[in-house]
Amino acid sequence: MKNMRICAILLLCFCAAVMICGCTGTSSEQTSPEQGATTATATPAEKIQVKVFHAGSLTGPFEKLKAAFEAEFPNTEVLLEPAGSVDTIKKVTENGKPADVVASADYALIPKMMVPDHADWYLTFAKNTMVLTYTNDSKYADEITAENWYDVLDREGVRWAFSDPNSDPCGYRTPMVIQLAEAHYNNDQIFETLLGEHSDITVTEENGTYTIHATEPNPDSTTLTIRPKSVELVQMVQSGGLDYAWEYRSVAVQNDLEFIELPAAIDLSDIEYADTYATVQIECKKGDGTTIYVGAPIVYGVTVPEIAEHPEMGVAFVKMLIGPTGQAILTEDGQPPIVPAGGYGSIPAELTSLVAMKA
Template identity: 75%
Template structure:
């Protein structure tokens, strides 16, 4: 028995020696852990909170970005711009990029606690959208749209002024229309008669009280995001909806372009736009959004989990690729983008710094 065990032990020693000698002649040591391949970015998810009106172009920017960043997935999360920012500032949800349809919301709600910088990167204008099946589609023009919306049986809508810049901008446009068309009943007949939204005038400044809109949902419909209304127009649930021009272009909707004096598109009429403001909910109180040209903003929050990748997404957005995408989607880019605050060095060559 002892002899058998000794033979077995010697056999094991011999086998181990043969195996070792066979391996020393190879170029790879199997006992060494292989060096990992370059997959540092593998399975990384870049989260982008953005205005619903940016959904079309951002899907294209996402595709271009992912093509240049192997292993990185961009998660787009559209919502009303106010809600996008509140996810970060109130709920503590990490986002690598936040893009707002009203650039001013970033310095107002995020600087300096939640972000150090922001860029202005695109413009837009308010339009009234419809389909070929909408009531009076063959009659509506830039001169009579407010009369068409007031006709019996016409259903129209806009987004929630408390959640979405398109929502607090829509009643501004309607109020500005009174002076332009010389009809001081436009707001009353279109908005106040079909909701709890009212307007007051003090020294030539009109304040629209929209914190608790309560639409009748028969003539006037209000939804959290303006893009939700697109499907309603396409399906025939609404005849008309207020949107940004880019949204109309991206969704092949018919639309009426309004005079620049009232559509919030031109810096030439900034003083005129500032004569209207919308009061909306903010926490337990209210806030005022003052009429101004429509300008989009973007930043990388301090809470970002992948700030460098977020900055690279912004670089794609404001560079030649993003400019081409925005232009094709009916949303004029700002070239170069305007920079405010401590803009990262990686973006400096694409930005014109502002005061």
């Protein structure tokens, strides 16, 4: 009996000790010296995640812009998600993925695919140029020029590539450049030699307009390779897996690639040749059907979608992009900024001082 009483006393002492510890030593509460009251310890605030969906060719400048933005807004974390511009926009319009910023390598995709249901404004903010990239180890690197590039690509053993016309503007612009080359070089076999013989991409002509059919490219993957995004081809050229790849000039500059600068009449860079560029168009897949992209100068566009979770931060990111910081970054990366940016639709008030409104 005595032993049982001792055990009971010890048990009561143990329980009391546990209760005392539970009320003091493990508490996460503190007394506020200002209020004289007990309050819970604050946990560090989570950063606002600013989601930016963008064309792959903007990866270099946008990584720099991300660093500048996070420095100015330390409560944010910019999440960059590159892809072909068509796929970038589809993430929002078809998959319902929220983005705070959408930036396309073809500004015309925004009014075509997003306005009015997914966005009510957009800006044009940068230009670019189509070039043919290579390294000093590429076959015939010491011979290729702006006058013979199409002959070099047709030589035995040369491997070249571009991105998927159905996913990426750089991809649908490449066949346009090749078709435009026929008139410029007075050679009506360039398209057939480079594309017709190595893929299922074809072209038809009616009343002076050439329509390229690229819904099912099916490259031979020996001479011609096609990948979803143009930036995927950079490493293949650098590693020697490809001799040449079609890219934007900015991508070549950012990755220290050699490149052939083409005549303005075919490189899609100059508004003076807008009517010439418009003589070619390309048919690509869109959902269960098809769509037509018409040749035009390369102009980049940006918007904040209606589905944005943090639209105010999206607008702030765009403001930095079109302001002095973004202009300097784009210039350094070989991508001429449009100053002031061109504005369409219901431009947010925060941006109007940096924008020239267009019809």
